[in-house]
Amino acid sequence: MLDLHGYLPFILKGMVLTVEVALLSLGIAFVLGMIGAVAKLSSSKIAQTIAGVYTTLIRGIPDLVLMTVIFFGGQILVNDLGAQLAELSELWGWMTTDSDGDAVPLIGWDYVDVSPFIAGVLTIGFIFGAYMTETFRGGILAVSRGEIEAGHAYGMTPAQVFFRITFPAMMRHALPGFGNNWLVLAKTTALVSVIGLQDMVYNAGQAGGATREPFTFYLVVALLFLAITGLSDIGMRWLNRRYSVGVRRA
Amino acid sequence: MDFAVIIENLPLYFRGLWVTLQLVALSLVAGLALALPIALLATARNPLISFWPKAYIYFFRGTPLLVQMFMIYHGAGQFEWLRESVAWVVLKEAYWCALIAFALNSAGYTAEILRGAIEQTSFGEVEAAKAYGMSTRTLYRRIILPSAFRRALPAYGNEVIFMLHGSALAGVITIVDLFGAAKIVNSRHFVPFESFISAGVFYLALTFLIVWAFKLWEKRWHAYMRPREDTSKPKSGDAVTA
Numbered sequence: 001m002l003d004l005h006g007y008l009p010f011i012l013k014g015m016v017l018t019v020e021v022a023l024l025s026l027g028i029a030f031v032l033g034m035i036g037a038v039a040k041l042s043s044s045k046i047a048q049t050i051a052g053v054y055t056t057l058i059r060g061i062p063d064l065v066l067m068t069v070i071f072f073g074g075q076i077l078v079n080d081l082g083a084q085l086a087e088l089s090e091l092w093g094w095m096t097t098d099s100d101g102d103a104v105p106l107i108g109w110d111y112v113d114v115s116p117f118i119a120g121v122l123t124i125g126f127i128f129g130a131y132m133t134e135t136f137r138g139g140i141l142a143v144s145r146g147e148i149e150a151g152h153a154y155g156m157t158p159a160q161v162f163f164r165i166t167f168p169a170m171m172r173h174a175l176p177g178f179g180n181n182w183l184v185l186a187k188t189t190a191l192v193s194v195i196g197l198q199d200m201v202y203n204a205g206q207a208g209g210a211t212r213e214p215f216t217f218y219l220v221v222a223l224l225f226l227a228i229t230g231l232s233d234i235g236m237r238w239l240n241r242r243y244s245v246g247v248r249r250a
Numbered sequence: 251m252d253f254a255v256i257i258e259n260l261p262l263y264f265r266g267l268w269v270t271l272q273l274v275a276l277s278l279v280a281g282l283a284l285a286l287p288i289a290l291l292a293t294a295r296n297p298l299i300s301f302w303p304k305a306y307i308y309f310f311r312g313t314p315l316l317v318q319m320f321m322i323y324h325g326a327g328q329f330e331w332l333r334e335s336v337a338w339v340v341l342k343e344a345y346w347c348a349l350i351a352f353a354l355n356s357a358g359y360t361a362e363i364l365r366g367a368i369e370q371t372s373f374g375e376v377e378a379a380k381a382y383g384m385s386t387r388t389l390y391r392r393i394i395l396p397s398a399f400r401r402a403l404p405a406y407g408n409e410v411i412f413m414l415h416g417s418a419l420a421g422v423i424t425i426v427d428l429f430g431a432a433k434i435v436n437s438r439h440f441v442p443f444e445s446f447i448s449a450g451v452f453y454l455a456l457t458f459l460i461v462w463a464f465k466l467w468e469k470r471w472h473a474y475m476r477p478r479e480d481t482s483k484p485k486s487g488d489a490v491t492a
Binding site: 057059060061062063064065066068069072073075076077183187188189190191193194201204205208212213214215216218219221222225226229 | 308314316317318321326327414415416417418421422429432436442449453454
């Protein structure tokens, strides 16, 4: 039905990258979301404010704009920082020798290219960390106070209470929101093609240009995204069963 | 940081802002107009009818907007019959391609919101309307749709923000919207931080504006759901009569 002129492996190679970017940024988003949720619920005003600014800013600015800021701007930031550290290092005489025996600054670095892969993963992780913050915050609030108090009464440390009681109990409540965020995140990875990462959207563009059949290739990519979504649905159902063990159902 | 370049280029940003506003407003209006029939068909009891609108919703919500836009902008040229038809006048322009993609996408999301809202109409209201002898048309016009629109309002507010943020993709296909303007400023002066952050500030301000507008709108439309004021005690302004 769809003649891909032998480009299917090329597209699937891009799909592997898409999935890699999605999973890695999900990991970052998960960690940031947990930290953000705990910060929002903490009694520290400073932590609350930082988390509040984070979620408001991220949810108010388009992901594409954030990604370009981090990709292009991050490049400059990293290199400026490297150059300035090297300068300081020379000023204070902190020198060392490199493999050729030349004197080089102890700290600081030469020009580095921020790879689109790292920029993409960091940006998407950073963006969805804000959405996860809201999801996890709601989840934690839904855990019954009694369970947490009982944990404290048993003499558990706050960390133990969090990992043994709050976390497993909140995941059940946070799971639907978590699943939604994941589906949006998976689709957002398409944006990394804009900063030159060779994901499946980028590869579809290449193959479409070479064969003069761009519609076919973008359609295939759209269907592959639907496949990712469909598989995720199955995974979410499994997770849901796992975290709902012991919940009474009608 | 050198924001003098940004001040110099503010007219460009405002031109971009205008294009962004146009794209968002037009695609939302077109999307809503398309969404209503799609949502109504999706609530049909006959699975042969509800299958197609549901497939439409599934496709447009399940695939990235960027891919949808590329399918139209890059993809339309693949078909010779399309290139030779009158439709090509529209499809060769990046602006119209973006607008079509955004409208179709918004229609998918909005239809899902409306479908959910329509299905949640309380049975009692529908039964009462039927008992009054309303025709199906009147039933939809007077009972189901007004209450469904009210229920859909908060979710629709999110869709408007989503569309605003999605519209930045237009900048990818050479359109000079807010993001496109930032791209031009960056390529002319090489100020990635300043140029894109400035665009971000514009988007942030628009987002706040939308959130605020929907809060007002919800306050008005959901007034009947607010807890009643206590009427047993006279208010300070009321005339006290013995």
